[in-house]
Amino acid sequence: MTDTATLDRAYDFILKRLMAGGDPPHYVDLGKAFGLPPEGGKALLHDLMGSGIPCWLAPGADDIASYAPFNVQPTHYRISVQGRRIGYGQ
Numbered sequence: 001m002t003d004t005a006t007l008d009r010a011y012d013f014i015l016k017r018l019m020a021g022g023d024p025p026h027y028v029d030l031g032k033a034f035g036l037p038p039e040g041g042k043a044l045l046h047d048l049m050g051s052g053i054p055c056w057l058a059p060g061a062d063d064i065a066s067y068a069p070f071n072v073q074p075t076h077y078r079i080s081v082q083g084r085r086i087g088y089g090q
Contacts, residue, residue: 002047010034010048014067022087024064024072054090066090 002010013033017025025033031041042062049057054068065072070079070087077089 002044006034006044007048007051010044011053014048014064018067018070018087019081020086022070024067024070027062 010030013030014024017023017029027041027045028038029041030036030045031038034041034044036044045057045062045064049055054066055064056066057063058065058072063072069089071077071090073088075088075090078085079087079089
């Protein structure tokens with residue numbers, strides 16, 4: 001299991017990526033940001049998703065589907081950051 005400080009940094013990394021462009025990072029990108037190989041990034045992502053935060057992966061995949069307050073797939077709730085539409089809400 002990944003330590004809490006690393007999970008906090010991973011949470012922040014993903015949230016900032018979503019706020020910047022509306023797209024979540026792939027676990028390979030997460031791994032690169034933390035100096036990990038692809039499988040290490042995947043393990044970090046799974047540990048983060050299993051930590052109890054309101055986020056989840058796409059069924060049968062290792063891709064972020066929802067990451068509070070964002071949702072990757074379109075919903076009726078549009079989110080803007082500094083007046084720029086970037087995605088959808090849960």
